[in-house]
Amino acid sequence: MISVKNINKHFGDNHVLKDVSFEFESGKTNLIIGESGSGKTTLLKVMIGLHESNSGEVDYDDRNFTGMNFNQRKMLRKEIGMLFQGGALFDYMNVEENIIFPLKMFAEQSEEENLERANFCLKRVNLENTNLLLPSELSGGMKKRVAIARAIAMNPKYLLCDEPNSGLDPKTAILIDNLIQEITQEYNITTIVNSHDMNSVMEIGDKIAFIYQGEVWWTGNKDELIRSENQELKDFVFASKLFKRLRQTS
Amino acid sequence: MYRILKNIGEYFLMMRRVFSLPEKKGVFLRQTVLEIEKIGLKSLGIVIIISLFVGAVVTIQTAFNIMNPLLPKYLIGLATRDSLILEFSPTMLCLILAGKVGSNVASEIGSMRVTEQIDALEIMGVNSANFLILPKIIAAIFFFPFLVIISMSIGMFGGWLGSISVDVTTADFLYGLKYQFNPFYVTYALTKTIVFAFIITSVSSFYGYTTKGGALEVGVSSTRAVVYSSIVVLIFNFILTQLLLA
Ligand SMILES: Nc1ncnc2c1ncn2[C@@H]1O[C@H](COP(=O)(O)OP(=O)(O)O)[C@@H](O)[C@H]1O
Numbered sequence: 147m148i149s150v151k152n153i154n155k156h157f158g159d160n161h162v163l164k165d166v167s168f169e170f171e172s173g174k175t176n177l178i179i180g181e182s183g184s185g186k187t188t189l190l191k192v193m194i195g196l197h198e199s200n201s202g203e204v205d206y207d208d209r210n211f212t213g214m215n216f217n218q219r220k221m222l223r224k225e226i227g228m229l230f231q232g233g234a235l236f237d238y239m240n241v242e243e244n245i246i247f248p249l250k251m252f253a254e255q256s257e258e259e260n261l262e263r264a265n266f267c268l269k270r271v272n273l274e275n276t277n278l279l280l281p282s283e284l285s286g287g288m289k290k291r292v293a294i295a296r297a298i299a300m301n302p303k304y305l306l307c308d309e310p311n312s313g314l315d316p317k318t319a320i321l322i323d324n325l326i327q328e329i330t331q332e333y334n335i336t337t338i339v340n341s342h343d344m345n346s347v348m349e350i351g352d353k354i355a356f357i358y359q360g361e362v363w364w365t366g367n368k369d370e371l372i373r374s375e376n377q378e379l380k381d382f383v384f385a386s387k388l389f390k391r392l393r394q395t396s
Numbered sequence: 397m398y399r400i401l402k403n404i405g406e407y408f409l410m411m412r413r414v415f416s417l418p419e420k421k422g423v424f425l426r427q428t429v430l431e432i433e434k435i436g437l438k439s440l441g442i443v444i445i446i447s448l449f450v451g452a453v454v455t456i457q458t459a460f461n462i463m464n465p466l467l468p469k470y471l472i473g474l475a476t477r478d479s480l481i482l483e484f485s486p487t488m489l490c491l492i493l494a495g496k497v498g499s500n501v502a503s504e505i506g507s508m509r510v511t512e513q514i515d516a517l518e519i520m521g522v523n524s525a526n527f528l529i530l531p532k533i534i535a536a537i538f539f540f541p542f543l544v545i546i547s548m549s550i551g552m553f554g555g556w557l558g559s560i561s562v563d564v565t566t567a568d569f570l571y572g573l574k575y576q577f578n579p580f581y582v583t584y585a586l587t588k589t590i591v592f593a594f595i596i597t598s599v600s601s602f603y604g605y606t607t608k609g610g611a612l613e614v615g616v617s618s619t620r621a622v623v624y625s626s627i628v629v630l631i632f633n634f635i636l637t638q639l640l641l642a
């Protein structure tokens with residue numbers, strides 16, 4: 147479980163996160179949804195310490211992350227996998243080297259064991275035999291899958307995903323969503339997924355926080371989401387005609 | 397003015413993170429070897445071509461300027477030698493390398509920044525400044541002196557080719573090259589080179605590392621890297637010359 151309490155974050159005069167509190171449960175795919183610019187990425191980066199919050203607290207299973215020093219954070223981060231919006235694969239390394247990289251830096255094991263683990267992770271994301279390709283030779287969906295493989299290489303307890311399916315076609319997007327959800331349940335990971343895509347909300351949303359202009363505006367699960375009368379949430383959810391019709395028929 | 401001071405402050409903060417012990421010696425060593433290839437070996441071609449032509453041109457111009465029968469011909473070799481060793485090879489060549497290496501370093505690190513690869517390193521627990529920048533600085537400090545020595549030699553060879561075309565005998569030219577040779581000039585040149593190598597790689601890395609935004613900003617950073625590392629090189633050229641020769 148990861149809990150954030152009363153997080154505030156300013157970029158200069160821009161008050162991006164306003165008193166954000168939420169609990170992300172383990173073994174579940176927790177969703178953060180909201181329009182572009184609402185503060186989703188900033189929240190993830192505050193949670194992992196890439197941005198410092200101006201106030202508030204982040205706890206990983208009752209371990210206070212905010213108060214930790216550099217080395218303590220470094221230790222904790224080894225339990226966290228993160229999937230960046232663009233994949234953030236190291237572009238001068240091939241697929242295999244990308245996945246092995248965190249193992250080589252931090253896991254105390256032999257090169258054969260590293261390679262075996264890399265192959266296992268690649269298989270898990272259905273990308274066997276792509277070991278020697280460079281990121282520039284991969285399609286968008288493959289890049290995301292390699293990034294997932296790299297994120298789970300160290301057997302993380304926590305998995306943070308920033309818009310894992312942005313820029314993908316609907317079918318590949320669902321594939322990635324399902325993969326994340328399966329891995330979450332398989333290894334009982336605390337997973338957080340940022341999304342502005344309603345398809346993935348309906349597919350994987352176990353527990354949902356809707357962020358509106360930097361505030362947690364609404365929380366619930368996907369059934370509650372469809373029936374909610376909250377105006378801003380309705381504007382977001384039923385922006386597309388398809389979902390509007392879905393609401394009328396249900 | 398405020399921005400300049402702020403940048404200088406941020407530069408030193410970054411350098412403090414650059415100079416720490418690497419996590420894994422083996423990985424670090426491999427990175428450094430890769431950088432020697434990228435920064436050093438791949439600059440060899442341009443160094444050879446430029447030095448050859450500049451050496452030849454310096455000789456021809458000197459010959460043209462001292463066409464006085466009272467002045468001995470070996471002065472041409474001497475002038476070529478000193479202008480190559482003192483100024484062209486260490487300073488001018490480093491300015492050219494600031495263009496080539498500086499833009500390369502800044503755009504590489506800058507694009508890693510905007511595609512969140514640097515964030516990815518950080519959350520894995522890697523000190524990204526140290527991991528990415530230190531190998532580049534070490535590679536340049538190690539390899540630029542070789543490039544400069546090669547440039548001096550090729551430049552003199554070019555000078556000899558030039559001297560043939562302006563009717564100076566090889567014997568005269570060689571006599572000039574050796575005449576009252578002061579080895580301290582080479583020490584001076586290599587000292588400058590090492591300082592310039594540090595400036596070029598660290599300043600360019602700084603502009604890459606602090607890039608914000610997207611592909612467009614990477615281009616801006618890489619231009620800034622070249623401009624500011626050249627300016628800093630020129631300032632330190634002045635300071636070091638004052639200290640070492642005056
Ligand atoms: N590094 C930064 N510096 C300044 N402002 C930022 C930075 N990152 C994000 N912002 C601002 O914070 C707000 C929220 O951005 P972000 O968290 O990226 O939104 P989302 O991920 O929901 O699209 C935006 O107004 C953006 O301009």
Ligand SMILES: [Mg+2]
Nearest residue numbers: 186187188309
């Ligand atoms: Mg975002």
